[in-house]
Amino acid sequence: MAAEQDVVANLNPIATEHIPPYVPLPGQSDWLMTGTAIFLIVMIVGIGVFYLKLHTLPDRMAHKGQKLQFEIVAVLCLIALFTHNHAFWIAALLLALVPIPDFRSPIVSMADSLAIIAKSYAPPPDPAESPAPVAASQATVETSDIAAEQTQNISDQDKG
Structure with missing residues (x-):
């Protein structure tokens, strides 16, 4: 309070008597x-x-x-x-x-199905080109695998 009275006493004669609160006193920090x-x-x-x-x-x-x-x-x-x-x-x-539609899955599914169909309709091997009876037994295994895959695909389509 004493510092404030010193400031008021040392005011310039043309200054107003009321100093706004945002004006800091000499030596104090400017809080504004x-x-x-x-x-x-x-x-x-x-x-x-x-x-x-x-x-x-x-x-x-x-x-x-x-x-x-x-x-x-x-x-x-x-x-x-x-x-x-x-x-x-x-x-x-x-x-x-905007969601991007999935074009790849149906195309891959169609390609897989076409590959299975193409394998099942392959012409029978020529007996003159057949190297050994072992190859015939492998062909039988492959044909049964293809038939099993076709059966599985048909049952999957029925479920979906």
Whole structure:
């Protein structure tokens, strides 16, 4: 209180008698500047965290999907982050929202089925080219394996 009276006594004659509370006394720290600096640092870090969370939104959404979709979305997000081009981020967001259909599984299944059918309709081996009776017994085993696979595939299709 004594320091405040000294300040009031040493005031410039044209200064007002009432000094606002945010003006520091001589020799004291400026609490308004300190508070503003802390607020500014907290806001910059908070906005940065929000920006990065928002920027990785498509990446986190695609993480649940297929690996190829996730990798494409991740690359688009990185390109958008480093180039500041919002078109890449929007493309990544749309790609993350739309699931990519699985084209590979049906095609592989069809190829496997066609291979089994092609083996079952193979022409019988020429007896003149047959090297030994052992090969004939192996052919019988292969034919029975193919028949078992066809039976298994038919039963799997009936279940599905």
